[in-house]
Amino acid sequence: MAGVSVSTVSRVLNDRMDVADKTRHRVQEAIDRLGFAPRAHARRLVAHHSQAISLLFPASVAALTSLDLDFVIGAATATGERDYFFNMVTETVSGERLLHMYRSRLVDGVILMQILLQDWRVNLLAQQRLPFVMIGRPHNTAGLCYIDLDFEAAVGAMFDFLVAQGHRTIAFLGRPQAALTTGLGMAVRTQMGFKQAIKRHGLVPIAVQSDLNADAMAQATYYLLDAYPELTAIITTTGPATVGVIRALHQRGKAIPDEISVMTISTNRVADILIPALTNVRFPSAYIGYEAASMLIRRLDEQLNNLSPRIEQILIPAQITVRASTAPPKQQGS
Amino acid sequence: MAGVSVSTVSRVLNDRMDVADKTRHRVQEAIDRLGFAPRAHARRLVAHHSQAISLLFPASVAALTSLDLDFVIGAATATGERDYFFNMVTETVSGERLLHMYRSRLVDGVILMQILLQDWRVNLLAQQRLPFVMIGRPHNTAGLCYIDLDFEAAVGAMFDFLVAQGHRTIAFLGRPQAALTTGLGMAVRTQMGFKQAIKRHGLVPIAVQSDLNADAMAQATYYLLDAYPELTAIITTTGPATVGVIRALHQRGKAIPDEISVMTISTNRVADILIPALTNVRFPSAYIGYEAASMLIRRLDEQLNNLSPRIEQILIPAQITVRASTAPPKQQGS
DNA sequence: TTGTAGGCGTTATCAG
DNA sequence: CTGATAACGCCTACAA
Numbered sequence: 001m002a003g004v005s006v007s008t009v010s011r012v013l014n015d016r017m018d019v020a021d022k023t024r025h026r027v028q029e030a031i032d033r034l035g036f037a038p039r040a041h042a043r044r045l046v047a048h049h050s051q052a053i054s055l056l057f058p059a060s061v062a063a064l065t066s067l068d069l070d071f072v073i074g075a076a077t078a079t080g081e082r083d084y085f086f087n088m089v090t091e092t093v094s095g096e097r098l099l100h101m102y103r104s105r106l107v108d109g110v111i112l113m114q115i116l117l118q119d120w121r122v123n124l125l126a127q128q129r130l131p132f133v134m135i136g137r138p139h140n141t142a143g144l145c146y147i148d149l150d151f152e153a154a155v156g157a158m159f160d161f162l163v164a165q166g167h168r169t170i171a172f173l174g175r176p177q178a179a180l181t182t183g184l185g186m187a188v189r190t191q192m193g194f195k196q197a198i199k200r201h202g203l204v205p206i207a208v209q210s211d212l213n214a215d216a217m218a219q220a221t222y223y224l225l226d227a228y229p230e231l232t233a234i235i236t237t238t239g240p241a242t243v244g245v246i247r248a249l250h251q252r253g254k255a256i257p258d259e260i261s262v263m264t265i266s267t268n269r270v271a272d273i274l275i276p277a278l279t280n281v282r283f284p285s286a287y288i289g290y291e292a293a294s295m296l297i298r299r300l301d302e303q304l305n306n307l308s309p310r311i312e313q314i315l316i317p318a319q320i321t322v323r324a325s326t327a328p329p330k331q332q333g334s
Numbered sequence: 335m336a337g338v339s340v341s342t343v344s345r346v347l348n349d350r351m352d353v354a355d356k357t358r359h360r361v362q363e364a365i366d367r368l369g370f371a372p373r374a375h376a377r378r379l380v381a382h383h384s385q386a387i388s389l390l391f392p393a394s395v396a397a398l399t400s401l402d403l404d405f406v407i408g409a410a411t412a413t414g415e416r417d418y419f420f421n422m423v424t425e426t427v428s429g430e431r432l433l434h435m436y437r438s439r440l441v442d443g444v445i446l447m448q449i450l451l452q453d454w455r456v457n458l459l460a461q462q463r464l465p466f467v468m469i470g471r472p473h474n475t476a477g478l479c480y481i482d483l484d485f486e487a488a489v490g491a492m493f494d495f496l497v498a499q500g501h502r503t504i505a506f507l508g509r510p511q512a513a514l515t516t517g518l519g520m521a522v523r524t525q526m527g528f529k530q531a532i533k534r535h536g537l538v539p540i541a542v543q544s545d546l547n548a549d550a551m552a553q554a555t556y557y558l559l560d561a562y563p564e565l566t567a568i569i570t571t572t573g574p575a576t577v578g579v580i581r582a583l584h585q586r587g588k589a590i591p592d593e594i595s596v597m598t599i600s601t602n603r604v605a606d607i608l609i610p611a612l613t614n615v616r617f618p619s620a621y622i623g624y625e626a627a628s629m630l631i632r633r634l635d636e637q638l639n640n641l642s643p644r645i646e647q648i649l650i651p652a653q654i655t656v657r658a659s660t661a662p663p664k665q666q667g668s
Numbered sequence: 669t670t671g672t673a674g675g676c677g678t679t680a681t682c683a684g
Numbered sequence: 685c686t687g688a689t690a691a692c693g694c695c696t697a698c699a700a
Contacts, residue, residue: 005671010695020669037437041384042693045375046676059411072406077393077424085440086422090411103371106419214606243607250609272548273577275584275609339687344679354685376677380692672699683688 002030013038044105049304052085053296054107055289058114059090070267071135074289075111082297095124102130109296111135111289115146117183131303133296135288136185137313145299147291147314151186151265154281155193155235156200157318158263161279162233163201165328167261170233171224172207173217173245180209190237190265206231210241217244218251225252232260232329239266239283243274257327268321276324284316336364347372378439383638386419387630388441389623392448393424404601405469408623409445416631429458436464443630445469445623449480451517465637467630469622470519471647479633481625481648485520485599488615489527489569490534491652492597495613496567497535499662501595504567505540505558507551507579514543524571524599540565551578552585559586566594566663573600573617577608591661602655610658618650 002009004027011019012027019027030036044050055075072088079086087107098121101107108131112121115136125132126144134146155172162170172194174180179187191207198205206228210220217236221244224231236242242264246256254260256276263279264271271280295312302309336343338361345353346361353361364370378384389409406422413420421441432455435441442465446455449470459466460478468480489506496504506528508514513521525541532539540562544554551570555578558565570576576598580590588594590610597613598605605614629646636643 006694007672007696008670011670014695018669023669035433035437037434039379039693040438040440041375041379042676043695045373045379045678045693046695048676050375057407057410059407069403069407072422073391073393073403073424076391076422080423080425088406088410088420088422089414090407091414099369100371103369104374106374240603240607243609246609269574270607273574273604273607275577275580340678341680341688342686345686348679352685357685373677376692377679379677379694380679382692670700672697674695674697676694678692679690681688681690684686 001034002027048105049108049300050085050105051083052087052107053079053109053111053293053300054087054089054101055111055293056093056113057088057090058092060092060114070269070286071113071289071292074286074291075293076289078290078293079297082294084297086293095120098124099128099130102128108300109133111292111296115185117185117188131296131299133292133299133312135292138185141313143311145295145312147288147295147316148185149265149281149283149288149316150318151189151237152193152196154265154318155190155237156197157281157320158235158265159194159197159201159203161320162235162261162263162326163203165261165326167233167329168203169228169230170203170206170235171228171231172205173220173224173234173236174207174209175237176211176216177209186237194235212238212241214241214244214247217241218248219244221245221248222252225249225254233326234260234262236262236264239264239270239274239278239280242266242278246274246276257325258330261326261329263326271321271323274325279321279323279326281318281320288316335368336361382439383442383634384419384439385417386421386441387413387443387445387627387634388421388423388435389445389627390427390447391422391424392426394426394448404603404620405447405623405626408620408625409627410623412624412627413631416628418627418631420627429454432458433462433464436462442634443467445626445630449519451519451522465630465633467626467633467646469626472519475647477645479629479646481622481629481650482519483599483615483617483622483650484652485523485571486527486530488599488652489524489571490531491615491654492569492599493528493531493535493537495654496569496595496597496660497537499595499660501567501663502537503540503562503564504537504569505542505562505565507554507558507568507570508541508543509571510545510550511543520571528569546572546575548575548578548581551575552582553578555579555582556586559583559588567660568594568596570596570598573598573604573608573612573614576600576612580608580610591659592664595660595663597660605655605657608659613655613657613660615652615654622650 012024076086110132113135115134115138117139119138122138137146137148174191175187208220210216265281265283267283267285271278343361346358410420444466447469449468449472451473453472456472471480471482508525509521542554544550599615599617601617601619605612
């Protein structure tokens with residue numbers, strides 16, 4: 001329609017310099033009039049990469065903590081900004097399927113979540129030298145890219161905070177036993193943070209494991225109140241389900257924070273929606289998703305330009321925001 | 335490596351019947367040994383479609399109501415189940431960009447959200463006969479596919495419920511004026527539901543518009559309490575921000591539900607995380623996302639097989655779950 | 669500055 | 685049953 005060859009059109013499409021202004025204009029006009037857009041797949045076929053990344057977001061996570069799923073928003077946004085194609089899969093993927101995603105060039109890289117201390121996916125991808133980044137991290141992080149909250153420090157910080165306020169009898173409401181057995185990073189690390197804090201402050205260890213739903217957390221709370229009447233604070237590791245703790249405390253007529261303080265790890269949004277608003281260690285999930293995607297795409301671009309890949313490891317320090325759920329304990333004698 | 339031609343490999347890959355068992359075995363073995371996977375883009379290039387759909391998820395929604403973003407999970411899951419590639423974009427897309435997605439064959443269809451009564455995107459895509467489905471719906475739905483909660487009926491149902499309990503002075507805390515002006519479907523329809531309910535029950539209309547954040551909702555609540563001391567119930571249209579209403583009521587020493595009842599439209603999860611748990615009209619966002627994606631893919635498959643496209647329109651009826659935030663009003667005289 | 673030719677990795681068609 | 689061969693629509697030399 002513009003009376004030129006395909007290669008000239010290609011040049012215009014890719015903003016090449018070596019096209020006469022007059023020709024470029026003519027071609028551009030034809031493009032506009034036809035509403036022409038180059039076929040993405042043809043491009044990607046010859047380019048040998050898909051300009052797409054995938055977030056492997058296990059539906060199980062969604063079910064459990066799904067109030068925190070801003071990961072997705074963050075990752076999608078970062079991906080879009082860099083002109084990549086954002087994909088997300090909720091099914092659990094087998095090793096076969098995972099490799100297939102790379103080999104078929106469906107995606108250039110993936111973001112992994114729910115990382116275990118020993119994680120076969122990580123081993124597989126690392127060994128095959130396939131690009132990926134993690135939200136979370138395994139035991140051995142040599143040469144791997146990740147972004148993760150420092151869960152160990154997070155629990156430590158919560159204990160430090162409460163102890164500084166004068167609390168001495170603090171319960172830790174940890175992740176379910178299953179998560180520990182599986183070796184889920186955050187479960188194990190929060191548990192370790194607890195143990196260290198106990199030792200550091202010379203406290204009596206009070207810990208109970210619970211499923212991450214409100215009812216289970218409520219039951220755990222009842223148990224704690226019965227077993228430790230002198231309790232003045234409860235620490236949990238997951239925001240939304242902490243509503244169960246609050247409900248149980250109400251039920252027993254325990255005022256928050258006057259009689260019992262409550263802290264958790266959660267997004268600020270979740271902390272703010274609870275009543276009372278929870279003092280928390282911030283879990284910035286949108287930011288984490290955003291950074292994970294950015295990191296992955298940086299990595300892919302480096303690979304594309306044959307640069308030596310930078311190993312990026314982001315460990316987010318614990319940051320406490322004081323809200324309405326914590327206060328110094330009432331003095332026994334006063 | 336198997337000593338056969340590419341076409342034979344292609345046949346094995348696609349499970350064609352016309353391959354000798356012996357040959358098939360040999361080829362399959364080579365495939366396994368090489369870890370070979372057919373290039374997705376080459377396939378899609380010749381197939382003339384991308385086997386991908388996109389959820390246009392405006393980041394603004396995320397910011398506002400983002401506790402309800404199970405849409406994404408639902409849509410991604412449905413898409414995966416049908417072996418499509420799920421994409422999501424959070425940037426607001428121009429008409430140009432939207433058309434580009436189709437023309438470049440990046441995606442076969444899209445899911446639109448935040449539909450306005452008069453929506454240029456809908457008009458554009460419908461006119462171009464490009465496949466899409468909506469979460470929400472415009473004024474004129476002839477020939478269009480959508481899934482939407484019946485917001486008008488939802489507000490009506492909440493009024494009916496409260497009136498049946500004996501409430502007569504009920505405030506409606508609607509969407510912000512900006513949303514009404516823009517013509518956002520759910521904003522306008524909830525407002526209409528309110529007006530009809532008022533007329534139906536012969537109530538005094540008490541309505542105030544508010545931004546969808548907790549602070550604005552709290553301010554609105556203060557205003558309502560001051561202006562209508564005899565108020566016995568408040569209806570809101572969005573779950574998470576309703577925490578602002580609850581806070582304001584606490585602040586004023588109004589007991590829920592003994593002195594004031596509160597109802598909203600929200601996911602069950604959000605209703606359950608608030609204290610007290612909110613009586614709500616269920617907004618099944620994961621289900622909506624799931625159905626939207628399913629619907630779209632059905633449509634694409636029909637188109638692929640040259641079937642006459644079925645127009646699917648799902649209007650979800652209002653379904654109330656009674657929780658702890660509502661009760662009959664205290665009798666004045668007793 | 670422009671056009672020609674070859675290749676990217678599939679699938680479909682048509683011989684053999 | 686199997687193998688050439690021609691698309692699919694683009695990009696990158698290389699030649700003019």
